[in-house]
Amino acid sequence: MEHLKINKKAFTMVLAVFSILTLSSFLIQQPWKAPATADSKKSAVASDASTIAAGKELYIKHCQSCHGKKGKGDGPSSKDLDIPAGDFTKASTQSQSDGALNWKITEGRKPMPSFKKKLNETQVWQVIAFMRTLK
Numbered sequence: 374m375e376h377l378k379i380n381k382k383a384f385t386m387v388l389a390v391f392s393i394l395t396l397s398s399f400l401i402q403q404p405w406k407a408p409a410t411a412d413s414k415k416s417a418v419a420s421d422a423s424t425i426a427a428g429k430e431l432y433i434k435h436c437q438s439c440h441g442k443k444g445k446g447d448g449p450s451s452k453d454l455d456i457p458a459g460d461f462t463k464a465s466t467q468s469q470s471d472g473a474l475n476w477k478i479t480e481g482r483k484p485m486p487s488f489k490k491k492l493n494e495t496q497v498w499q500v501i502a503f504m505r506t507l508k
């Protein structure tokens with residue numbers, strides 16, 4: 374019986390450590406990476422002035438509140454975010470493929486919303502074309 378008691382204690386401890394690890398992995402957000410398969414998806418729009426203008430309009434409406442006018446992550450809602458919205462002018466964002474950015478915008482990741490239902494495919498490419506001007 375004594376034997377069983379110790380095992381129970383050990384089990385409880387292992388469970389506690391496991392819970393803490395699981396919890397902290399939720400609290401400390403891992404870097405956001407699009408799956409490698411997303412890279413093969415190519416933009417379906419030409420990156421010309423009218424595309425960029427359309428993308429800018431969509432950006433102002435849907436993205437600027439968090440990401441800021443120039444993509445610096447300093448929009449008016451950014452102070453309420455648990456996780457910084459990042460800085461689109463940096464190479465860490467600009468070096469990602471159009472397909473990877475498309476995947477992230479479509480999927481979202483809390484607190485960033487998914488735009489699957491709000492933007493159609495063409496609109497997502499237009500926003501990306503505008504994002505490319507934020508350097």
Ligand code: HEC
Pocket residue numbers: 402404405431432435436437438439440450454456457458459465466474477478482483484485486488500
């Ligand atoms: C409610 C605030 C909010 C809105 C609105 C929002 N985002 Fe975000 N976005 C975030 C946050 C926060 C992150 C960082 C998420 C993370 O790292 O997990 C992010 C990350 C991103 C990233 C990844 C950047 C990188 O370097 O990997 C892209 C791309 C992006 N957003 C595009 C957009 C676009 C385009 C829109 C509008 C259509 C938009 N977001 C709207 C909050 C927002």
